[in-house]
Amino acid sequence: MLVTPALLWTLLFFxxxxxxxxxxSLNFQSSDGLTISNYTQFFTNPSYYRAxxxxxxxxxxxxxISVLLAYPFAWILAEQIPARLQRLALLLAILPFxxxxxxxxxxxxxxxAQQGVVNEALMRTGLFTEPLQLANTRTAxxxxxxxxxxxxxxxxxxxxxxxxxxxxRKAATDLGAGPIRTFIYIILPLTIPGVMVGAFLTFVxxxxxxxxxxxxxxxxxxxxxxxxxxQIGRRGDFPLASALALILMAVVTIAYIACARWLKIERT
Amino acid sequence: xxxxxxxxxxxxxxxxxxxxxxxxxxxSAADLNALIWCDHADPALLKPFEDANSIKVNVKEFEGTxxxxxxxxxxxxxxxDVMVIDSIDVPRGVAKGLFEPLPEDKLPLGDLYPxxxxxxxxxxxxKRYGITEKFGYNTIGFNKSKVDPADMQSMNSLLDAKYKGRxxxxxxxxxxxxMAALAIGKKTAELTEADLPAIKEVLLKMxxxxxxxxxxxxxxxxxxxxxxxxxxxxxxxxxxxxAKENPALDFSVPKEGAILWSQSLAMFSAxxxxxxxxxxxxxxxxxxxxxxxxxSSCYWGMPASKKAALDDSQKKxxxxxxxxxxxxxxxxxxxxxxxLDKKMQDLWTEMLQTQ
Numbered sequence: 001m002l003v004t005p006a007l008l009w010t011l012l013f014f015x016x017x018x019x020x021x022x023x024x025s026l027n028f029q030s031s032d033g034l035t036i037s038n039y040t041q042f043f044t045n046p047s048y049y050r051a052x053x054x055x056x057x058x059x060x061x062x063x064x065i066s067v068l069l070a071y072p073f074a075w076i077l078a079e080q081i082p083a084r085l086q087r088l089a090l091l092l093a094i095l096p097f098x099x100x101x102x103x104x105x106x107x108x109x110x111x112x113a114q115q116g117v118v119n120e121a122l123m124r125t126g127l128f129t130e131p132l133q134l135a136n137t138r139t140a141x142x143x144x145x146x147x148x149x150x151x152x153x154x155x156x157x158x159x160x161x162x163x164x165x166x167x168x169r170k171a172a173t174d175l176g177a178g179p180i181r182t183f184i185y186i187i188l189p190l191t192i193p194g195v196m197v198g199a200f201l202t203f204v205x206x207x208x209x210x211x212x213x214x215x216x217x218x219x220x221x222x223x224x225x226x227x228x229x230x231q232i233g234r235r236g237d238f239p240l241a242s243a244l245a246l247i248l249m250a251v252v253t254i255a256y257i258a259c260a261r262w263l264k265i266e267r268t
Numbered sequence: 269x270x271x272x273x274x275x276x277x278x279x280x281x282x283x284x285x286x287x288x289x290x291x292x293x294x295x296s297a298a299d300l301n302a303l304i305w306c307d308h309a310d311p312a313l314l315k316p317f318e319d320a321n322s323i324k325v326n327v328k329e330f331e332g333t334x335x336x337x338x339x340x341x342x343x344x345x346x347x348x349d350v351m352v353i354d355s356i357d358v359p360r361g362v363a364k365g366l367f368e369p370l371p372e373d374k375l376p377l378g379d380l381y382p383x384x385x386x387x388x389x390x391x392x393x394x395k396r397y398g399i400t401e402k403f404g405y406n407t408i409g410f411n412k413s414k415v416d417p418a419d420m421q422s423m424n425s426l427l428d429a430k431y432k433g434r435x436x437x438x439x440x441x442x443x444x445x446x447m448a449a450l451a452i453g454k455k456t457a458e459l460t461e462a463d464l465p466a467i468k469e470v471l472l473k474m475x476x477x478x479x480x481x482x483x484x485x486x487x488x489x490x491x492x493x494x495x496x497x498x499x500x501x502x503x504x505x506x507x508x509x510x511a512k513e514n515p516a517l518d519f520s521v522p523k524e525g526a527i528l529w530s531q532s533l534a535m536f537s538a539x540x541x542x543x544x545x546x547x548x549x550x551x552x553x554x555x556x557x558x559x560x561x562x563x564s565s566c567y568w569g570m571p572a573s574k575k576a577a578l579d580d581s582q583k584k585x586x587x588x589x590x591x592x593x594x595x596x597x598x599x600x601x602x603x604x605x606x607x608l609d610k611k612m613q614d615l616w617t618e619m620l621q622t623q
Contacts, residue, residue, distance in 0.1 A: 106485075
């Protein structure tokens with residue numbers, strides 16, 4: 001009885017739209033009957049499945065780089081900043097969340113432009129005579145994503161670090177382990193679940209994001225959300241867009257299952 | 269007691285449902301509800317009409333006909349009164365049964381440039397469903413302080429190695445495919461599937477020379493900030509609005525020609541406010557309305573009416589006097605059937621994915 005509202009909510013806002021999209025992707029509105037042609041098109045057209053490969057490559061890189069940057073950042077916040085200043089430090093860390101996502105992406109475009117701050121600084125060092133092509137590249141997309149997701153991961157990893165019982169570290173020190181060994185054998189394994197949850201969130205949010213690659217990538221390659229939007233823009237091809245969205249959803253589901261299984265194995 | 273409670277609950281549910289419907293609807297029937305492109309959202313255009321008719325114009329912006337039709341599909345019949353639409357897509361709206369024939373005798377059709385009335389698209393079965401309100405060119409936009417304007421008189425320059433990495437391409441497949449067709453000497457109205465391999469070759473060469481393929485804001489920003497010096501598919505809609513801040517931005521109609529874009533206004537057949545919808549269309553087509561629309565803060569474009577009340581500086585920026593020559597050398601948007609349209613979009617996707 002208690003789960004009824006949640007069940008109804010799920011049915012109304014997840015199951016029903018999902019079924020509608022699945023039917024739409026099979027061209028159920030067409031007089032020719034149900035067909036899997038939209039799915040076939042994805043798997044047989046190199047430009048289409050290339051979008052999925054691009055998405056996985058970009059998202060994979062974003063997730064790894066974000067974890068590598070966020071972990072030390074979270075560690076400094078949790079371990080090196082005095083407790084009374086931690087709240088302020090966290091507040092400052094999440095400042096980028098306060099600005100509009102679109103505005104932030106356009107700002108990055110200007111920062112990375114030929115005459116932008118980054119290129120100007122590089123030219124002044126004398127190491128470069130020509131400005132680098134930074135804006136409108138995959139690198140720009142990754143920078144835009146990482147800037148956002150490092151903050152998200154920092155929060156999840158920080159929470160994991162703060163939940164660690166300090167007696168584990170003391171016990172390790174008492175048993176003769178140095179700081180590096182303590183980190184590798186005690187702290188890191190215990191915070192991995194937090195890292196994995198943050199990494200999974202990063203993966204899911206990045207792979208479905210349209211704004212960042214569209215603004216910063218310069219359309220020099222297409223990612224899945226851009227390919228989906230293309231079908232809707234002028235032609236209004238909702239069946240193909242639905243099929244592509246469901247394929248993307250399947251990939252996210254596989255990533256979730258892999259993540260959940262891994263966490264389960266870790267716990268046993 | 270129980271019956272009273274049930275009936276009270278029913279009344280509350282009905283009230284909630286009605287409130288929900290009212291909230292979901294774009295506005296009340298007394299207002300005018302318009303599905304528009306961003307140039308119609310300019311208060312300088314809307315306010316005089318609202319003040320003169322004591323009415324509120326509720327606008328909803330969209331990009332792309334498919335997205336516009338999707339909004340209509342998700343609305344109740346009668347929610348919308350007027351729609352801005354690519355002139356070539358008017359027949360798609362008519363086929364869906366969305367549009368109301370417009371009374372030609374109540375519209376200033378005689379004031380329009382004959383080349384932009386586009387009766388082939390705006391009229392279906394002899395009835396007028398759309399009226400062209402604004403037009404322009406997808407051609408070559410450039411920064412004349414960085415590019416030799418003489419080079420911009422030929423599309424071949426876009427493939428020249430000396431402009432490698434200095435070009436942006438406007439991200440809309442129809443006009444740019446049209447430009448590629450002009451480059452190989454094809455007429456946009458006669459394109460068939462057999463032309464696509466040659467068009468693809470031109471597109472891939474353009475892409476190899478380009479730095480980015482961007483939608484309106486991105487390509488405009490790239491040209492304005494000096495990230496690129498040339499915009500393929502650009503025209504007065506990019507350069508005119510920025511002319512005051514950056515007078516070096518200009519456009520050319522090369523010897524191969526340009527692609528004529530044109531947007532129309534249409535009235536919904538389910539509109540509950542048809543008189544006011546017609547008044548709005550008449551206002552936009554009036555000399556004052558045309559001038560305000562042409563110089564909208566979102567993007568400038570040529571007014572469809574020759575009588576638009578533009579001042580001299582605005583006419584100069586829009587190159588008003590050169591229009592007869594530009595129009596003579598322009599060809600309409602490709603208007604492919606659904607099958608060819610799909611193939612063109614796939615070709616565009618392939619071009620975007622090519623490194």
